[in-house]
Amino acid sequence: MRPTLPSLLLLVLVPFLSPGQKKKADAEPAPVTSPIADKVKNFKKLPGYFEYYYDEKQDKIWLVIDKFDTEFLYVYSLSAGVGSNDIGLDRGQLGSEQIVKFDRRGPKVLLVQPNYNYRAISNDKYERKAVEDAFAQSVLYGFKVEAEESGKVLVDATGFFLQDIHDVKGTLKATKQGSYRLDESRSAIYTPRTKNFPKNSEFEATLTFVGEPEGAYIRSVVPSPSSVTVREHHSFVELPDQNYTPRKFDPRAGYFDISYYDYATPISEPIEKRFITRHRLKKKDPTAASSEAVEPIIYYLDRGTPEPIRSALLDGARWWNQAFEAAGYTNAFQVELMPEDADPMDVRYNVINWVHRSTRGWSYGASVIDPRTGEIIKGHVTLGSLRVRQDFLIAEGLLAPYEDGKPVSKEMETMALARLRQLAAHEVGHTLGLAHAYSSSSENLASVMDYPHPYAALVNGKVDLSHPYDDKIGAWDKVSITYGYQDFPSGTAVEPALNNILQQALKAGLTFLSDQDARPLGGSHPYAHLWDNGKDPADELNRVLDIRAAVLKNFGENNIKPGAPMATLEEVLVPMYFFHRYQTEACAKLVGGLNYRYALRGDGQPVTEMVSPAEQAKALDVLLKTIAPQSLMFPNKLLQIIPPRPLGYTRHREVIKIRTELTFDALGAAESASQITLSLLLHPARAGRLVEYHARDPKQPSLEEVIDKVILATIKAPRKSGYEGALQITVNDVLLTNLIQLALDNNASAQVRAIAYLKLEQIKAWMTPRFQTVVEEDWKAHYTYALAQIQKFQENPDEYKKDIPLVAPPGQPIGMEEIDFCGRF
Incomplete structure (x- = not known):
């Protein structure tokens, strides 16, 4: 090539530069100036x-x-x-x-x-x-x-x-x-x-x-x-390109949605448009029954995750490939360790972060989503490192593994790692676009998007933890992934094909119900619950109460490691004493319950059906067992080995709330436990449904009948003395507080408040003659105080200052707070 004039000039000038000058000229070209x-x-x-x-x-x-x-x-x-x-x-x-x-x-x-x-x-x-x-x-x-x-x-x-x-x-x-x-x-x-x-x-x-x-x-x-x-x-x-096709939202499919109003819509069609959130995924061959993806979905695990946790998280997150295989993909979902030179903030990487905290807390499955279409740009999972210790603690309570002279069983670690596999799958599921699926536990663990309670069994009087959690993706998860990610061949009528996926699932007995249906306070669905097991909530509560009773009977020094302060028995005791709390929430939802589905016109699903009177009666009977003295009391031998907290081991939010300053408060624990049950039964929404459903169908239990049955099992039960009697009085006080609260609650209907007022008046009429004849000082004091409280409420309800029962230690998420045993937490 013929050199240009500037090149010729350079050739002329270079020989006149010294070696040092040439090096400087090559390394520092004259800067191009700009504002x-x-x-x-x-x-x-x-x-x-x-x-x-x-x-x-x-x-x-x-x-x-x-x-x-x-x-x-x-x-x-x-x-x-x-x-x-x-x-x-x-x-x-x-x-x-x-x-x-x-x-x-x-x-x-x-x-x-x-x-x-x-x-x-x-x-x-x-x-x-x-x-x-x-x-x-x-x-x-x-x-x-x-x-x-x-x-x-x-x-x-x-x-x-x-x-x-x-x-x-x-x-x-x-x-x-x-x-x-x-x-x-x-x-x-x-x-x-x-x-x-x-x-x-x-x-x-x-x-x-x-x-x-x-x-x-x-x-x-x-x-x-x-x-x-x-x-x-x-x-x-950077926003994605325009080659993504949004997929229609269907409330039965189990996805989060994005929505907007499209004013160009014909007047015969809904103006609000809804689409699911999902990753972009296409088959290399959409006509093939099974095909590799054009670009697989890859998640990367934090390299700071230690073993054996690392392997458990990789294993659990990879369960999702089972669902993508069911949707017709080959190796389309992958989980690998984060490359050493990669950064989790880089939007090109879907990440699973292992995060340390000082206290227990929720793990999260979040996503960066294109609001225009619902396309997930980046999945971002945050797993708290203390979750593995939470299940370990529950296992310590269930197994009492620290026997003198015997090696410590690996069952606790096995259970904790099994939970981490499920947790990894659950949170990754959110970042694939999936919402909570809370009817799963009543359908043979059909989805990892439920909240699973560790499954324990009694075998020859001992707790067995051989199958605490599921070890695979669920049947419903395969349905939802197929709905969201199936790549149909060209010419397919997509909407009928998507509807057929869900119809086949319904025929197989699979359903989807989410957060609003599972919440315990005021919730009404009999099959959608948090941290429950089994098809029948009442039967499962009975089973859980049997396990709890066996654990409390045998609870003692073997539940903590040798050398641990005896006071720290309380940390392990809390999840055992309240072991039934979630199944209690599930069982309470049968009372005044309504069975329903996210039904669409013509899909054949049942729309609504009141829970049968027999099921409600059975549920109420089991719930009343949770507030009976036999369920609330601690073995005396256990109370004798829980001392006040030693120096450096302060009380904290994860142990039982007490009214006894330093010493363990057995009655305070019973107060908290009975408050769980009674606040659920006397919730204003549940009370309102009982009033309405009985009015529509006299065979349904009335609010009066439910309250009368509770009163008969508590206030009107034969009086006991000693520890049992003190527990009865404690429960009675909690019941009165909840009844007065219901009568005062502006969220309750006028008729609900009227019935609560009537029941308080009837309690007053029943107590008055007994107050005059009772000779036991503790019961006389109880009746005096109860009558005074009712009288104060009746005379001036607007000025009434209600008692506040002690609340149970935090329950969600399952587990205990990790504590630095120097009093800092």
């Missing part, structure tokens, strides 16, 4: 999706904006939280996903959020414009242009990233923890998690809120409660 380059020349460059620079001296983020009117996804989250589940500002908590774009306006750049809740899916630009102008957009921030060149601008974005986008101060105020404000002097960019990648730019800030603490929760978790420091994270994420 942006001049501004950022001394700052650290972070190239990626949005190029940006960090000024270490001034702690500033300088953002280069070169994509105007190009939409991208903005996601914020709380990467380092407050540490209290009660406050609800948890580590790893995602905020909302927002589609945004940069809009240049003279010396300003606006970060604009279009309103995707209201759209016109139309080729007519005027129709689209009409909807766009009808509903407000949001400008999230305004930036000042500091330099510009060739269609790019430079802005100081520090203020944007140092704002309280997660509204931490609002949450602290709403939870009555105090009034706080953001202190900019104690806030800064957090550089370890401020990174850049090809498809996403990540920013993080340390934020400090100052104020006057008011609540106990904030005081318990923050070293200096007047100064609360957290970290908030910001992500700018």
Whole structure:
């Protein structure tokens, strides 16, 4: 090639340079000056999706904006939280996903959020414009242009990233923890998690809120409660291309949904559109019964996960490939260790994070989702490292494994790892788009998306934990994955094909019911529950009570390791004494219960059916067993070996609430346990259903009948003396408190409140003559106090100050808090 003139000049000049001069010329070419380059020349460059620079001296983020009117996804989250589940500002908590774009306006750049809740899916630009102008957009921030060149601008974005986008101060105020404000002097960019990648730019800030603490929760978790420091994270994420096809949402299929209003819809069709959330997945050969995927879904496990936990999590998460195989894919779902050079913040990686906390808490399965279509861009699982210890603790209580001179059984570790496999599958399932499936336990463990209770059995009087959790994906999980991910051949009528998948599942006896149907307080469904087992909740509660009784009978020194303080028996005792709490919740839902499905017109499902009177009567009988003295009392030999807490082992929220200052409170424990049952039975929603259903069908139990049966088993039961009598009195007090609360509850109907008022009057009439004749001082005192409480309520209900029964230690999620045994927790 013939050299150009500049090349010839270079050839002439080079021989006149000394060796040192030549080296310098090669290493440091003359810089190309530009307004942006001049501004950022001394700052650290972070190239990626949005190029940006960090000024270490001034702690500033300088953002280069070169994509105007190009939409991208903005996601914020709380990467380092407050540490209290009660406050609800948890580590790893995602905020909302927002589609945004940069809009240049003279010396300003606006970060604009279009309103995707209201759209016109139309080729007519005027129709689209009409909807766009009808509903407000949001400008999230305004930036000042500091330099510009060739269609790019430079802005100081520090203020944007140092704002309280997660509204931490609002949450602290709403939870009555105090009034706080953001202190900019104690806030800064957090550089370890401020990174850049090809498809996403990540920013993080340390934020400090100052104020006057008011609540106990904030005081318990923050070293200096007047100064609360957290970290908030910001992500700018490239949106996917337009080659994804949304899939119709069906409430029977088990998926989360996204929805919006489409004003271009014909008037004969629903204006609100709903689509499921799912990953993009296509077969290489859609006509094949089984095919590899064009691009498989791959999840990566945190390399910091230790063995044997690592293998358990990999195993459990990989269960999902069983469901994808059932949907016609070959090796389309994979789980591997995170590559050493990869970063979990990179949007290209679906991740399973192993996260350490000081206390027990929820694990999470979150996703970054395209709000336009429902496509999952990134799955993000957070597993708390203390969960493995929680099941280990439950196993310690059930097995009493620390016998002198005998090796410790591996059963506890086996049970804990079995739970971790199920937990990994469960949380990954959420990131595949799946919601909780709470009817699974009544359908032979049909889904890992249920909350499973560890299954224990009594064999020759001893607890057997050989099958505590399922070890595979469920039948319903295969149905839901097939609905969401099946890739149909060209020409297939997709909607009828999807409906057929669900109809076949219904014929097989599989159903889907989710969160609102499973919650115990006021819940009515007889088969959708949290942490339960078995087809019949009442039969299972009977079985669980038998196991609990056997465990409490044998509970003692063998439940803690040699050398542990005897007072720490209480930590292991709590989940055993309250071992029946979740099955009690399930059983209570039969009373005033309604069996129903997410039925569609013409799908053949039962719509609603009241639970039969016989089932309700059986459930009530078993529930009354949970508040009988025989169920609530501790063996005397056990009470003799639980001393007050020694120095360095303070009481904490995970042990039994007491009224006895230092000593173990057996009556306080009974108060808490009976409150579980009675607050469920006398919930205003359940009471309201009993009134309505009896009015519609006289064969259904009435609220009066249910309350009378409870009173007969408690207040009107033959009086006992000693420990049993004290337990009776404790339960009676809890019942009266709940009855008065029901009579005062504005959420209850007038008739419910009237019936509660009547029953209190009848109790008063029954107690009055007995108060005059009873000779036992403890019972006379009880009747005196009960009559006085009823009288106070009747005379001035608006001013009545109700008793508050002791509550049980936190139950959800199953397990115990991990405690540093120096009194810090």
